Amino acid sequence: MGESLSPDFENGDFVIVSKIPFLFSPLATGDVVAFYQPGYGLLIKRVQGVNPGGSLHVLGTQPDSTDSRVFGPVKREDVIGKVIWHIRKS
Numbered sequence: 001m002g003e004s005l006s007p008d009f010e011n012g013d014f015v016i017v018s019k020i021p022f023l024f025s026p027l028a029t030g031d032v033v034a035f036y037q038p039g040y041g042l043l044i045k046r047v048q049g050v051n052p053g054g055s056l057h058v059l060g061t062q063p064d065s066t067d068s069r070v071f072g073p074v075k076r077e078d079v080i081g082k083v084i085w086h087i088r089k090s
Contacts, residue, residue, distance in 0.1 A: 004060030009044065015044065016084055017080055017082065022081075027047055027056065031082055032046050032047075035078045055075055
């Protein structure tokens with residue numbers, strides 16, 4: 001998972017991701033999503049904003065996080081799902 005969302009999410013934590021929440025409400029600022037980003041693989045970030053056309057601006061909590069500041073907006077079709085459950089490693 002990396003350190004990009006620490007201290008909320010730490011390397012080794014487990015998350016459960018689902019598309020079911022999308023059936024009931026659109027993605028919103030503050031949601032944590034898992035998505036595939038070409039060149040970076042599977043990432044988990046917090047939604048900072050939803051752009052026109054449905055693409056997402058996502059950010060990590062760390063200033064040096066690899067996020068939309070580096071790779072730009074995330075296409076809606078690249079979103080795997082919303083994090084609905086978080087299990088800490090310790």
